């Protein structure tokens with residue numbers, strides 16, 4: 001293992017999946033350079049971005065150590081796990097708490113994010129907005145919100161007593177609850193968690209990266 005910290009380049013925009021990574025970088029107080037990739041201007045399809053992630057999506061993290069090829073990581077969940085494991089923070093290395101943390105991380109990665117993104121498409125972005133698509137996509141999100149709310153009624157954070165990668169992955173999507181026609185007032189424990197996590201300076205800093213980015 002290289003003892004020197006890598007040079008880090010983060011490619012992202014003012015989007016929930018990107019902000020998972022910028023929050024994590026800020027929580028870990030790591031040095032990085034942020035590159036704005038405006039997805040509304042289709043910058044994710046520029047050849048230099050496709051060379052990093054052939055899927056043409058952000059976020060992307062590139063870590064470079066002198067003398068070895070850069071490590072390119074895409075998919076927000078993979079980036080969160082990489083950073084957590086290499087810094088021994090926000091994801092236990094083993095044991096039951098690691099497994100529980102991963103279970104909640106997977107719920108957030110595979111349901112909260114994708115379902116909220118689809119709901120946003122049908123509630124706002126699509127040229128046509130059929131009621132059946134809106135009802136279906138919002139219902140999927142409602143089911144996850146109810147799950148998270150019930151969980152957070154029992155414990156302060158998704159994995160238990162400690163803030164973890166599961167909370168970091170969930171936060172930027174919950175911040176866009178309006179996209180999926182959700183009102184936090186309907187979810188008392190989730191709303192209290194949202195206030196708790198919003199108070200973290202690293203979360204506030206991560207939500208502002210890249211500087212000046214707007215999802216218009």
Ligand SMILES: N[C@@H](CCC(=O)N[C@@H](CS)C(=O)NCC(=O)O)C(=O)O
Nearest residue numbers: 015016017039057058059075076077
């Ligand atoms: N599963 C991926 C999803 C990444 C993703 O969909 N990113 C969005 C921004 S939040 C994006 O790049 N959209 C542009 C596109 O799909 O062309 C992850 O978690 O990183």
